[in-house]
Amino acid sequence: AACGRTGPAGPSAGALVTPADAIVDAVEKERAGTGKERAFTLRAAESELDLGGRTVRTWSYGDALPGGELRVSAGDTLKATLENRLPxxxxxxxxxxxxxxxxxxxxxxxxxxxxxxEDFTYRFIVDTPGTHWFHPHVGTQIDRGLYAPIIVDDPDEPLAYDEEWVVMLDDWLDGVDGTTPDAVLEEVRGGMDHGGHGGHGEGGGMGDGPMRMGNTLMGASSDLLGGDAGDIYYPMHLINGRPAGDPRTFTAEPGARLRLRLVNAGGDTAYRVVLGGHRMTVTHTDGYPVEHREVDGVVLGMGERYDVLVTLKDGVFPLVALAEGKDATALGVVRTGSGRAPGGDVRPDALDGEIVHATELKAAPEVRLEKRSPEAEHTIELTGGMGAYDWALNGRRFDHDDPTKGAYKCEQGQRVRVVFKNSTMMWHPMHLHGHTFQIAGGGPRKDTVIVLPGESVKVDFEADNPGQWLVHCHNIYHGEAGMMGLLAYT
Ligand code: C2O
Ligand code: CU
Known part of the structure; x- marks a missing residue:
């Protein structure tokens, strides 16, 4: 989060392009719902938050960072009233x-x-269990701190565990010591000029600050994800709203079986996550089960989630999220016994151990897509670069005022293949709305996948959810700059 400024007041022009209500209603009726409704209120407002001894003025849900967790059971109807008290x-x-x-x-x-x-009420059936999250989809508002987890419980939960913690990771730049975001960004920019990003809305409200920041920081990508090390850093990386200097403490009994639900809510940082002194068993990614795999740690691109199981030892352990390529960490403290809390600079050996990537995982048999040849296929080339900040799909920047232009088409009932082909020097976490694809070759079911520089990732999905759905890079600055497109049912 947190480049301080948000995008323009939001796309105002443009008609809604969502399909006829009747089609959407018909598909909703087929969803396996229990008829049980769970009601929540989400108040989005300007708030003052304590991020570990430092107070920042920012935007949040319910004056908290992360916002309060929503929890429903698969089959429930979620009813969430958004109260917009933002400017x-x-x-x-x-x-x-x-x-x-x-x-x-x-x-x-x-x-x-x-x-x-104004208020707006979201109401829909949630039919699949998993670890998910929510955030605005207007400009770079998410990066102010507007995010929270939504956990969908499985009524027939197959995993056994004693404790469950939701861990949200975030990168935070502004408001650290009273410096205005603009001043911080000015410093990060280092005087480099930037020729605008061809964005939408009036007056370039997004500014080029955050864009340049994302840009510069992505230049500091790690060896793991490709790119060169740089010397730009974020002042803070947060675990559940706390920096390494004043970490959150999680407590449990020694021997407890722990389920960690990890979510990367950062705008511009991949995290390598380990629990010092422990191995972990990966059970899910993006809410969908995988064949269990024991590893030292996982890597989460922006928007990705991992669920892992850990049997806790006796003592005090660091939960470390290393910001890839940035020489900085977020820290949480896991306490099951006595001992001194780790310092903010702790670097568990596990960080150099066996770190698993999504492409190395396999979908659990029950969620594997059956073999079928695709009836629609789209190659989505990730294009652009830092110099011109011309991030795009197939060379075309997304136009918020004409979103269906150049849409990728499919028909209800088709098996669709998308090939994400990365022709840039940076990695991009590519996210598809409304569907869960499978990485080709029996890989995991996911909605967000890291595509490394120069590489391609093939994904398949069933076109079973009619509508108009975004597909975009979840680096918030890349997406907003134009690395975004639309999947449209015809
Ligand atoms: Cu996390 Cu288009 O979204
Ligand atoms: Cu990107």
Whole structure:
């Protein structure tokens, strides 16, 4: 999070392009719902937050960072009323949920942005269990701190565990010591000029600050993800809203079986996550089960989730999220016994151990797509570079005012293959709304996948959720700059 400024007031022009209500209603009726409704209120407002001894003025849900967790059971109908008390229009996007299209929270495609002072009620059936999260889909608002987890419990949970912690990772630049975001960004920019990003809205409200920041920081990518080391760093990396200098403490009994639900809510950072002194068993990614795999750690691109199981030893252990390529960490403290808390600079050996990537995992048999040849195929080339900041798909920047232009087409019932082909020097976490694809060759079911520089990732999905769905890079700055497109059912 946190480049301080948000995008323009939000796309205002443009008609909704969501499909006829009747089609969406019909598909919703087929979802396996229990009829049980769970109601929540989400108040988006400017707030003062204590991020570990430092107070920042920012935007959040319910004056908390992360916002309070929403929890439902698969089959429940979620009813969430967004109260927009921000100075700008906003929306809520339910990242990872295959929901009805008109509740996807993407202005101007699936709804009009909710204006300041107004409310909007999201209501939809949640039919699949998993670890997900939500955030606005307007400009770079997410990076202010507007995010929270949504956990969908499995009524027939097959895993056994004693403790469950949701861990949200975030990168935070502004408001650290009273420095204005603009001043911080000015420093990060180092005087480099930037020729605008061809964005939308009036007056370039997004500014080029965050863009340049993302840009510069992505230049500091790690060897793991490709790119050269740089000397730019974020002042803070957060675990559940706390920096390494003043970490969150999690407590449990020694011997407890722990389920960690990891979510990367950062705008511009991949995290390598380990629990010092422990191995972990990966059970899910992006909410979907995988064949269990014991490793030292996992890597999460922006938007990705991993669930892991750990049997806790007796003592005090560091939960470390290494910001890839940035020589900085987020820290949490896991306490099951006595001992001194680790310092903020702790670097567990596990960080250099066996770190698993999504492409090395296999879908659990029950969620594997059956073999079938694709009836629609799209190659989506990730294009652009830092110099011109012209991030795009197939050379075309997304136009928020004309979102269906150049849309990738499919028909209901088709098996669709998408090939993400990365022709840039940077890695990109590519996210598809409304569906869970499978990485080709029996890989995991996911909605967000890291595509490394120069590489291609093939994914397949069933076109079973009619509508207009975004596909975009979850580096918030890349996406907003234009690395975004639309999958449109015809
Ligand atoms: Cu996390 Cu398009 O979203
Ligand atoms: Cu990107």
């Amino acid at each position: 700008d229009p906003t929306s809520v996007h339910w990242h990872g949920l295959a929901l009805r299209n008109d509740m996807d929270g993407v202005p101007p495609v699936t709804q009009k942005a909710v204006r300041p002072g």
